[in-house]
Every structure is written in structure tokens, then in C-alpha cells.
Amino acid sequence: MDNISINRVPLQPSIRQSLTSNQATSPKQSFLQHLHDATVKTELKVSKHANQRLAERNIQISDAEWQLVSEKVSEARSKGVNDSLxxxxxxxxxxxxxNATVITAMDRKEAKNQLFTNIDGTIVLN
Known part of the structure; x- marks a missing residue:
């Protein structure tokens, strides 16, 4: 057991700023903060490019549908997915x-004959 080494995970700048100079952060606290940051639900953003595609293709997505997409993307992220269809x-x-960001959008007819690369997860909503 004498050969075990423990590496500290550096604090994020926002976390470091919230700590006073008299507070010491244990590795456990740092890990818990990183775990919290990784699992906290983040509001889904829509890139400028995706907004243009949604408008050009007249794709209407309701607030309830956006909420569901956001929840499922957050769930996928918690399971290690980086880029999803x-x-x-x-x-x-x-x-x-x-990054909790919609990169691009297309209607289902257009998507039918497409090849999607560089994704590591798929979310199917009905």
C-alpha cells in the first residue's frame, strides 16, 4: 500500500474564486464538485448555424419538445456521450x-438519405 499515489484534480477557475484563501479543498470535495458539474442539467443552446437551418427549413419545435431534447441530451452526457444525433x-x-449545443438541424425527409459521422450516441424521440 506504500506505492499508492493520489493525484489532485485542479479546481475550475469559478470554483477557485468562490473559495476564500483560508479554506482548504480536499480531494474528496474537488471530486464532488466535478461530479456535480458533470451531472447538473444545462440549458440547451442553439448555435447560429442551427437557428439558420431551422428557419430555412421551416422546422417548428415546441417548448415542450425542446425541454424533452434538453433532458435527453443531459442524460446522454451523463452516460459519456459527446456528440449525438x-x-x-x-x-x-x-x-x-x-457543450449542450445544437450544432445543426434538418427535416426528417432530408435526413433520410444522410450519413451521420462523428457521433457517439443517438436519441430517438416520438
């Missing part, structure tokens, strides 16, 4: 789960 009745979205 989200298939909906009316649209197909490429979403960076890691």
Missing part, C-alpha cells in the same frame, strides 16, 4: 452533448 418526428438534430 437526435431524431424527432419532424427533425433530425446534431447536438454536442458535451
Amino acid at each position: 437526435v431524431l424527432m418526428d419532424q427533425a433530425a438534430l446534431i447536438v454536442s452533448a458535451k
